[in-house]
Amino acid sequence: MTGASVPSSPKWRRRADARPAEIVKAAYAVFAEKGFAAARLDDIAKRAGISKGALYLYFETKQDIFEAVVKDAVAPNIGAIESFALGFPGPFEQLIRMMIPQVADLANQSDMGKVIKMVIGESGNFPEIARIWHADVIAKGIGLLTSVIARAQERGEVRPGDPRQHALSIASPLLVAVIFRETFVPVGAKPFDILCLMQQHLDNLLPGLLTSPRT
Amino acid sequence: MTGASVPSSPKWRRRADARPAEIVKAAYAVFAEKGFAAARLDDIAKRAGISKGALYLYFETKQDIFEAVVKDAVAPNIGAIESFALGFPGPFEQLIRMMIPQVADLANQSDMGKVIKMVIGESGNFPEIARIWHADVIAKGIGLLTSVIARAQERGEVRPGDPRQHALSIASPLLVAVIFRETFVPVGAKPFDILCLMQQHLDNLLPGLLTSPRT
Amino acid sequence: MTGASVPSSPKWRRRADARPAEIVKAAYAVFAEKGFAAARLDDIAKRAGISKGALYLYFETKQDIFEAVVKDAVAPNIGAIESFALGFPGPFEQLIRMMIPQVADLANQSDMGKVIKMVIGESGNFPEIARIWHADVIAKGIGLLTSVIARAQERGEVRPGDPRQHALSIASPLLVAVIFRETFVPVGAKPFDILCLMQQHLDNLLPGLLTSPRT
């Protein structure tokens, strides 16, 4: 009763146990490959190095695991870009040009591609997940871009037009390239170099999107 | 695909030739809603107004039905647009401006939206289907646009740059809007007006993509 | 109404229609290969060159067809041998020696081998068939041999002993060779030459079975 035998940190009910994260990681791989329905808990457990029964110590149902996988991929990276973009003092063109490599890198490195494939494929069966992803990723991403554009329009840097549509104008090739990579490249399609693609895209787009600085 | 599949005849209609199409139609609806694995043959049969066993008079396996659904969404309209585009005598800008409403219409009316969602979601489990869709739709569509662009570049109408990336520059918002509509609009997202979106997109894009005729 | 348009023969209700016989023949082949349960009516119909539905014009159920096949193989050949054996005036040894080639020939030529395999295999599911075959073939065959032996014993030609067991002593190698041929030869076993086997068997057996003519 000296008090040392229980964790003193009150913040975490359950100590920083690695298990749930390992399970989510394993589940991510299996769900990404098979989709929700075709994924087998057996495989997830095996990949996580635990027994099938142990999954139920951390999650209530298969669906819970799936949701954890999908939600886990949501949080991390939007925040950084968001604060960077909203705090950026320079002109719109410069911001966009700087953001592109970051975002392309994110698209290349993160698991978001596989996750978005899952979200698209299972949205019919898991509206909740579609809702979460829409709220936390899609709407937030598009919203960020939209508000950046809207502010640039206010400053006269970007020509008039629905800023949300402008946002799609800018970002779509990236999204398509990611989906393309996850869906068709594995069956032999030639991939796109995302950074290169986006730079060429901006070269195409910006002349029309930006207001000519001197007229 | 309106879902009004209640048979009006006694209970038993003799028209062996119409059956496969009816089945594919019913299966389309079920697969689109549930995905491949979660779709039940019972539901498909019920929706087609026949017994489960009767499905097997026309298809060998569930997968065959799925493939028929996916292939069925392929054929119809690519050909028409293709011959129109390749035979078009006028300048590139005019061609693109004329094609957009056609393609937007196709995107709005056909079943392609739900099917592409399925293709993305099930590509991991059915590489064959991903392959078919890549070959018959994606590669063909992008290829068409790519070759139109390449020819315009030869005529000096379009600025240099990888024409395949140019094609993605042009078409991506359409694809993203379709996927967005199938995935997030059902859970409350505000849809894009595809025609409007694409026109604004072209207004953004063409100034930079086309070589300014007089400078 | 001249009377010529209907068959004049009153003996056959249904004209000598070849159909049922053709069906039985086709069914024989399929049942012999697959057994009762694994045989498909589709295959039988196809082999008989008619539609599956037409089978039901001649037979009520699959089981009826099976029984027809098995019963059909019963009748033909026992009778001839029976009357020959029972009417044979000479000594037992001569009778047996003369019968062996006939019976071996029957075993080699007829379908009885395949049918007996079916009877053995399906006897659990079709006791009726086992009963018929026992009554019409097995009991009759063994009974014939038994009574021939019994008469020979009465004449002092065959040594004492249960004549039914004597019958099995004589006939068993033939039966085993037939079953062996149907069961193991198709998977590579070396077949027995039935006639040769039986002659050697009689050479072994008769010295002990017959009473030595001079003692």
Add this chain to the structure above:
Amino acid sequence: MTGASVPSSPKWRRRADARPAEIVKAAYAVFAEKGFAAARLDDIAKRAGISKGALYLYFETKQDIFEAVVKDAVAPNIGAIESFALGFPGPFEQLIRMMIPQVADLANQSDMGKVIKMVIGESGNFPEIARIWHADVIAKGIGLLTSVIARAQERGEVRPGDPRQHALSIASPLLVAVIFRETFVPVGAKPFDILCLMQQHLDNLLPGLLTSPRT
């Protein structure tokens, strides 16, 4: 194989090692009664006192269970008889006279009777099983007898002639009696007393098969 398979324990017994044997035992009973195709996994599971799904913890397919049943009936006793026979120092007649009760006992007690009925009936559908049984039981059994005979011929104890045919001469009544018991006795046929039959058979056969020691 007594059929008293009602579980006496609560409902759920932990003995993963005993399970396969229990399943095979239950499956033996069901297969023996119905044949392979007509046997239902439900019945096997019920008889084994477990759920249908549990079968698949121990066997991959129905066919695997069937093969386990058939192989299980192979192993036990051939080996013992084999070593006994090959090591026997005395004369052929004595060996045979001693073996008969053993073998008759085996035929009366073991499951081999029902299994051989199954092998015969299903050989068309499971060539592999026919092959196994031929290799492990039939060929081995006949081969044993054949080599014993051949050695006796070398010693001049048995008269010339194909020793494999001699083997069939000797053993056939046993086999026929077993098949007869499984097939026709259940429908009312009078069974053979196998030991008695075989002794009478040997009394018939040996005088002709052995070379008369003194003439």
Add this chain to the structure above:
DNA sequence: AATGAATGAGCATTCATTCAT
């Protein structure tokens, strides 16, 4: 916390049988 044997509902597929034509 962890295991893994066991469950049982669920589903794709087959096929004998029926029946409108």
Add this chain to the structure above:
DNA sequence: CATGAATGAATGCTCATTCAT
């Protein structure tokens, strides 16, 4: 007579979930 489309019950197999240990 004949067809062959249609049925629907039957069954092998799967897998998320439970629970005694």
